[in-house]
Amino acid sequence: MLTINMFSSADKVKGQGVGSVYLDLVKMLEENFPDTLEISINKMKKTQITHYHTVDLPFYFSTFFKKSRGRKIGYVHFVPETLEGSLDLPWIAKVVFYRYLVDFYKRMDHLVVVNPSFIPILMELGIKEEKITYIPNFVSKKMFYEYKDEKKASVKKAKGFKESDFIVFGAGQIQDRKGVDDFVELAKENPHMQFIWAGGFSFGKMSSGYEKYKEIYENPPENMTFTGIISREELVDYYNICDTFLLPSHNELFPMCILEAFNCGAVVMLRDLPLYQSIIDGDFLPAKDMQDMHKMLNDMTKNPELFDSYKKKSRKAAQKYSEENLSKIWYDFYLEQAAVEHRHFSVQSDD
Known part of the structure; x- marks a missing residue:
């Protein structure tokens, strides 16, 4: 049996995708490979593979105990440049943290990235390409799935919306x-639609733009709702009752919310960022800017064929990033890494 220890504090902060990725991976491994993988969490014991999620x-100090950690796998959810616009840190704290982050990654035997666009960035930081593997995120169909039409209608009504409301989530x-x-400006420009944003300030006053967004959060447009940080069960409701899932991010990683929306059969509209082209190109409505988003949202209210075609694309994309597909990829990856560590250890023993 292969022993794997997960080091993670990702589930301590609510409302962030890293926590969801970590919890879903552990659950998937335990359910699919109970007889071949032994998973432990945050244990300082000897193991064949140590997977660092945060x-x-x-956790950094633990990397110096090589014999106990076995093969050290680092999960790269962000690189220094993707943290810009997320946290407001004093410049000196930012410099220190970025150097620490890069050093943490360099202490790993192998890195897993959630987006292939991270590979050249890591290479520029001095990490060899052969030490990096791309494995996409996945979403469980047991948690995120498309409701029947009757349930969608009842949930929509229970949330206080009319059947005719066009909802952007x-x-x-x-x-x-x-x-x-x-997103807020689009709500103002489209009073005939309903806009909902789920999420909050996971890092409190350290969140970038906190004071400005706190004011908007407390005084949104009449046709817009901020739900705050909500459970994954409630998120499924909103993915199902929305007509379009819109993520207008200027900088992203590989957001779990996109895969969650695909799984629930929602039409997905995104700002057309280069990082999406290598992973979900053709599966979503690409928008250059806010004006583009405004136009396409209104086009969909008048063009049911366009709407239906992108619902089909979402359902197809959901199959590509399903738990079934990714479980084998992860299992094979762990076996391969364990074999590399065994060969490395054998060579050292012979020496």
Whole structure:
């Protein structure tokens, strides 16, 4: 049996995708490979593979105990440049943290990135390409799935919306890089639609643009609702009752909310960022800017064929990033890494 220890504090902060990725991966491994994988969480015991999900300082210190950690796998959910627009830190704190982050990644034996666009960035930081593997995120169909029409109608009514309401839904932490400003402006420009944003200030006053967004959060346009940080069960309701899932982010990683929306059969509209082209190109409505988003939202209210075609694209994309597909990829990856560590250890023993 292969032993894997997960180091993570991702589930301590509500409303962030890293926590969802971590919890879903552990659950998937435990359910699909109970007889071949032994998973432990935050244990300082000897193991064949240690998978680092977050970059906590105690986890960094643990990397110096090579024989106990086995093969060290780092999960790259962000790089220095993607943190811009997420957190407001004093410049000196930012410099220190960015250096620490890069050093943490360099202490890993292998890195897993959630987006292939991270690979050249990591290479520029001095990490060899052969030490990096791209494995996309996935979403469980048991948690995120498309409701029947009758349930969609009843949930929509229970949430206080009329059957005829055209609902635009967005999700994520409220911060600069998420494009919340454009989402709010779109609500103002389209009073005939209903806009909902799920998410809050996961990092409190450290969230980028906190004071500005706190004012907007407390005084939104009449046709806009901020739900705050909500449970994943409630998120499923909103994905199902929305007519369009819109994420206007200026900078992204590989947001779980996009895959969640695909799984629930929602039409997905995104700002047309280069990073999406290598992972979900053709699966979503690409918008250059807010004006483009405004036009396409209104086009969909008049063009049911366009609407239906992108619902079909979402359902097809959901199959590509399903738990079934990704479980084998992860299992094979862990076996491969364990074999590399065994060969490395054998060579050292012979020496």
